[in-house]
Amino acid sequence: MRFDVVTLFPELFGAHLTQGITRRAFAGGQVEVRLWPLRDFATDAYRRVDDRPFGGGPGMVMLAEPLETALAAVRAERAAALADAGPPAVVHFTPAGRPLDQAQVQAWAAGRGAVLLCGRYEGIDQRVIDRHVTHEISLGDYVISGGELAALVLLDAVARLQPGVLAEPSAAEDSFADGLLEGPAYSRPELLQTADGPAGVPAVLLSGHHAHIARWRRDQSLALTARRRPDLIARARAAGRLSAEDERVLASLAEGDAPAGA
Ligand SMILES: C[S@@+](CC[C@H](N)C(=O)[O-])C[C@H]1O[C@@H](n2cnc3c(N)ncnc32)[C@H](O)[C@@H]1O
Numbered sequence: 001m002r003f004d005v006v007t008l009f010p011e012l013f014g015a016h017l018t019q020g021i022t023r024r025a026f027a028g029g030q031v032e033v034r035l036w037p038l039r040d041f042a043t044d045a046y047r048r049v050d051d052r053p054f055g056g057g058p059g060m061v062m063l064a065e066p067l068e069t070a071l072a073a074v075r076a077e078r079a080a081a082l083a084d085a086g087p088p089a090v091v092h093f094t095p096a097g098r099p100l101d102q103a104q105v106q107a108w109a110a111g112r113g114a115v116l117l118c119g120r121y122e123g124i125d126q127r128v129i130d131r132h133v134t135h136e137i138s139l140g141d142y143v144i145s146g147g148e149l150a151a152l153v154l155l156d157a158v159a160r161l162q163p164g165v166l167a168e169p170s171a172a173e174d175s176f177a178d179g180l181l182e183g184p185a186y187s188r189p190e191l192l193q194t195a196d197g198p199a200g201v202p203a204v205l206l207s208g209h210h211a212h213i214a215r216w217r218r219d220q221s222l223a224l225t226a227r228r229r230p231d232l233i234a235r236a237r238a239a240g241r242l243s244a245e246d247e248r249v250l251a252s253l254a255e256g257d258a259p260a261g262a
Pocket of ligand 1: 092093094095096117118119120121122123124137138139140141142143144145146147148150
């Protein structure tokens with residue numbers, strides 16, 4: 001799997017690719033990342049990569065020509081290095097894209113990689129998008145200063161799903177893995193002394209009874225998801241992911257009962 005990142009700020013990637021649990025995937029080459037500094041592909045003597053928008057208006061637009069040249073170079077290099085790979089997916093990060101979710105991350109994590117285009121300023125010349133982009137991805141309904149953080153979010157999410165990257169198969173229990181939010185977690189001490197008095201942990205977690213703990217966690221996950229994201233419950237139900245016991249717990253929540261141990 002190889003991601004080629006076209007960016008004006010390659011320096012932003014270093015720390016994220018070399019720190020934390022995901023560095024295993026990057027250092028080991030499971031997820032290869034190549035950075036392509038866009039300024040290297042500027043076509044004029046001033047190494048300009050942006051200019052004013054036609055029609056006026058605030059801000060600058062990333063120029064088409066350096067992006068076209070960079071994309072041609074990336075494609076040629078990928079074709080030489082990855083002989084059996086077809087034309088790569090080209091991702092543009094933009095608030096106008098499809099909001100990123102775990103299902104998309106899982107699909108990218110099982111794929112061959114992509115070319116990632118990081119926008120800056122007011123965005124990139126539309127002709128580049130029309131000619132090359134196969135996927136547009138948004139982080140959500142807000143605006144950040146550049147596509148680099150969005151690219152890093154995708155790379156991190158993909159890297160942690162690679163086999164052997166997480167110490168335990170904890171990704172399977174993360175939020176969204178089964179379509180629901182993950183419930184609360186506790187660690188030592190059993191009794192936290194606070195100014196408001198001692199704060200304990202749910203007794204079931206100390207019971208050592210694995211089936212009861214698993215059921216409690218599932219109930220907490222259902223309760224949290226029903227409270228915060230009822231849309232996810234509806235989707236899980238439509239996908240046939242809720243058991244009869246899950247439905248019983250949800251029905252009791254609707255009647256106002258807290259799940260056992262909550
Ligand atoms: C300042 S933003 C440009 C926003 C653009 N003028 C607009 O209103 O849609 C600069 C770059 O940051 C990235 N960006 C900003 N918000 C984003 C989001 N929610 N998701 C993904 N990328 C985003 C895009 O690559 C964008 O080209």
